[in-house]
Amino acid sequence: MARPADRVAERRVPLSKERVLRTAMAIADQGGIDSLSMRRLAQELGVEAMSLYHYVSSKDDILNGIVEIVVAEIELPSGGKDWRAAVRRSAISFHDALARHRWAANLIMSGIGVGTARVRYMEALLGRLREAGFSANMTHHAYHALDSHIMGSTLWAAGYSALAKADPGAVQRFVQKLPVADYPYFAEHVDQHLTKSARDGVSEFEFGLDLILDGLEKVRSASSPRSSTRRTDRPIRRSRRPTRRPS
Amino acid sequence: MARPADRVAERRVPLSKERVLRTAMAIADQGGIDSLSMRRLAQELGVEAMSLYHYVSSKDDILNGIVEIVVAEIELPSGGKDWRAAVRRSAISFHDALARHRWAANLIMSGIGVGTARVRYMEALLGRLREAGFSANMTHHAYHALDSHIMGSTLWAAGYSALAKADPGAVQRFVQKLPVADYPYFAEHVDQHLTKSARDGVSEFEFGLDLILDGLEKVRSASSPRSSTRRTDRPIRRSRRPTRRPS
DNA sequence: TTGACAACCTTACGCCGTACGGTACCTTAC
DNA sequence: GTAAGGTACCGTACGGCGTAAGGTTGTCAA
Numbered sequence: 001m002a003r004p005a006d007r008v009a010e011r012r013v014p015l016s017k018e019r020v021l022r023t024a025m026a027i028a029d030q031g032g033i034d035s036l037s038m039r040r041l042a043q044e045l046g047v048e049a050m051s052l053y054h055y056v057s058s059k060d061d062i063l064n065g066i067v068e069i070v071v072a073e074i075e076l077p078s079g080g081k082d083w084r085a086a087v088r089r090s091a092i093s094f095h096d097a098l099a100r101h102r103w104a105a106n107l108i109m110s111g112i113g114v115g116t117a118r119v120r121y122m123e124a125l126l127g128r129l130r131e132a133g134f135s136a137n138m139t140h141h142a143y144h145a146l147d148s149h150i151m152g153s154t155l156w157a158a159g160y161s162a163l164a165k166a167d168p169g170a171v172q173r174f175v176q177k178l179p180v181a182d183y184p185y186f187a188e189h190v191d192q193h194l195t196k197s198a199r200d201g202v203s204e205f206e207f208g209l210d211l212i213l214d215g216l217e218k219v220r221s222a223s224s225p226r227s228s229t230r231r232t233d234r235p236i237r238r239s240r241r242p243t244r245r246p247s
Numbered sequence: 248m249a250r251p252a253d254r255v256a257e258r259r260v261p262l263s264k265e266r267v268l269r270t271a272m273a274i275a276d277q278g279g280i281d282s283l284s285m286r287r288l289a290q291e292l293g294v295e296a297m298s299l300y301h302y303v304s305s306k307d308d309i310l311n312g313i314v315e316i317v318v319a320e321i322e323l324p325s326g327g328k329d330w331r332a333a334v335r336r337s338a339i340s341f342h343d344a345l346a347r348h349r350w351a352a353n354l355i356m357s358g359i360g361v362g363t364a365r366v367r368y369m370e371a372l373l374g375r376l377r378e379a380g381f382s383a384n385m386t387h388h389a390y391h392a393l394d395s396h397i398m399g400s401t402l403w404a405a406g407y408s409a410l411a412k413a414d415p416g417a418v419q420r421f422v423q424k425l426p427v428a429d430y431p432y433f434a435e436h437v438d439q440h441l442t443k444s445a446r447d448g449v450s451e452f453e454f455g456l457d458l459i460l461d462g463l464e465k466v467r468s469a470s471s472p473r474s475s476t477r478r479t480d481r482p483i484r485r486s487r488r489p490t491r492r493p494s
Numbered sequence: 495t496t497g498a499c500a501a502c503c504t505t506a507c508g509c510c511g512t513a514c515g516g517t518a519c520c521t522t523a524c
Numbered sequence: 525g526t527a528a529g530g531t532a533c534c535g536t537a538c539g540g541c542g543t544a545a546g547g548t549t550g551t552c553a554a
Contacts, residue, residue: 015532038511050512051533059511106357111406111413119425119433126432139432140439144400145455152399153391159358166358178366185373185386186366192387208392211462212455262501285542297543298502306542 015045017055021065025101028066032162033103036062064113070104072117073097076124083132084213087146090125094150095205102158105151133220142216149212153205160193262292264302268312272348275313279409280350283309311360317351319364320344323371330379331460334393337372341397342452349405352398380467389463396459400452407440 023044028036038059042049056062075093077086098105125146129139163170171190180187270291275283285306289296303309322340324333345352372393376386410417422437 037509039509047532048534050514050535053512054532106353109356109402109406110353111409114421119430122436123430123433126436130432136435136439140436141449141451141454143436144403144451145396145458148396148399148403148451148455149392150399151402152395152397155356155398155402156391156395159356162358174361183366183370185377186370188383189369189373189387189390192383202388204388204391204395207388208395208459211392212458215458215462284540286540294501295503297504300543301501 015047015051015055017065020045020052020055021062021069024062025066025069028103029101033107060112063107064115066101067104067107067112068115068117070097070101071108071115071121073100074121076121077128079128079131083128084217086128087125088209088213090128091146091150091209092206094121095154098150098154099157102162105155105158109151109155133223134216135223138219138223145212145216146209149205149208153208157205262294262298262302264312267292267299267302268309268316271309272313272316275350276348280354307359310354311362313348314351314354314359315362315364317344317348318355318362318368320347321368323368324375326375326378330375331464333375334372335456335460337375338393338397338456339453341368342401345397345401346404349409352402352405356398356402380470381463382470385466385470392459392463393456396452396455400455404452 020041024036024041027041027044038049038052041062042052045052052062056065073093074097075090077083077090080086122143126139126143129142130136134142171194175187175190178187267288271283271288274288274291285296285299288309289299292299299309303312320340321344322337324330324337327333369390373386373390376389377383381389418437418441422434425434427434
């Protein structure tokens with residue numbers, strides 16, 4: 001087809017895993033995760049689908065990769081006296097990252113692999129909690145309470161906004177169609193979503209987050225009443241050596 | 248190519264939307280939501296794929312339908328004085344329903360339609376909160392805090408157990424492979440998941456749930472001080488009752 | 495007997511992920 | 525100069541997916 005000279009001149013940016021992942025993210029950001037197919041991605045890169053397999057091992061590899069990129073965007077909790085403020089900021093940063101890439105939360109939750117960025121985030125948050133005086137057990141619970149809230153909250157918002165984007169006005173139509181007399185509270189709730197003024201400036205996410213943080217602080221101060229910060233009463237238990245047979 | 252007589256004798260249970268949905272649920276329960284395809288479902292019913300379209304309008308219709316069935320399994324919060332106990336029981340019931348059908352949480356969160364069972368559940372919970380003395384605004388926030396926690400918590404557990412089921416020992420191998428010295432807290436966290444004894448009998452889900460409920464009760468009793476003369480404001484202890492539910 | 499109707503099937507289209515096997519170009523060695 | 529080998533990319537094909545369009549069969553009322 002094209003003469004060698006043309007082709008040489010044209011395609012001298014020879015792809016890379018980085019570029020593949022960035023483009024995949026862009027597609028997912030724009031058209032949703034379902035619009036990301038190998039063929040579509042290849043097309044975007046001016047290449048055939050199978051060529052991508054020189055840089056990634058499968059589509060799952062791509063999905064893992066773009067999730068890692070999102071997780072890497074999260075601001076890790078800083079050190080210092082105020083554990084609450086540090087954790088709060090990190091959680092909001094997490095929330096924001098997921099809001100920027102609405103497909104990410106669903107991917108994270110659907111049993112995808114844990115990459116280095118994810119481990120680093122968890123390590124930072126867990127460490128920050130331990131450092132603040134939480135016991136190992138309490139830290140475990142605190143982590144999951146925070147993580148659940150972040151994920152659940154963001155997933156809901158993502159689903160809602162996806163629907164609102166796909167079909168604006170669908171919510172109004174839906175609520176007008178149902179017997180309001182039978183579901184007054186539901187109607188009220190939907191109304192609150194439609195008229196943002198009712199939400200008094202505090203997002204649903206931050207409200208729940210503060211609820212959890214307040215509860216945690218109470219537990220923390222109750223369990224270590226006088227000690228200021230470093231009170232690692234228990235040494236960090238090493239992960240068990242292979243007591244079981246290493247496969 | 249069976250003869251007419253055979254066919255008449257054999258297939259005289261002529262399908263129905265109910266039967267289609269039940270079978271779809273069974274497939275999803277057993278092999279995960281990805282294993283549910285129209286062809287597979289039809290095969291299970293001894294029928295061709297296109298025949299299903301006489302009972303459902305699309306695959307999404309099926310997904311909506313099975314989600315509704317799951318939601319209908321949730322125990323609605325009962326009336327009475329103790330709003331906290333009522334909401335708590337309902338939340339745990341929700342959690343259990345999602346645990347029985349691990350694909351459901353992901354479907355609910357991915358922008359699927361809201362059916363009557365879902366509306367009924369929301370109405371009951373919202374109404375119960377209002378009745379307990381929460382303001383409209385507070386009820387809105389409380390609902391989302393609870394919902395986020397239930398969804399987030401269950402989604403995480405679903406993903407984790409799906410991975411553990413698909414490849415038992417993957418977690419151990421993963422944690423042994425990473426540099427424990429660099430990620431001591433992460434290693435500790437994983438260890439806590441592997442040795443359930445560390446979890447002292449209170450599930451991650453219930454811990455977070457009680458954190459939220461305690462926080463809500465505090466807000467409630469602060470905003471309506473006179474109505475809290477009942478004994479409901481007991482100290483923040485949670486009942487140590489093990490939520491046993493043989494599935 | 496006829497004809498309407500419900501229940502179910504056949505075929506086909508355009509997607510999808512990816513296994514397998516090329517081919518074109520670049521670098522390096524002789 | 526030329527041959528070898530590696531890197532980057534492409535063509536073809538397979539089995540699966542959801543579903544549009546239309547065909548066939550069995551049942552039953554008129």
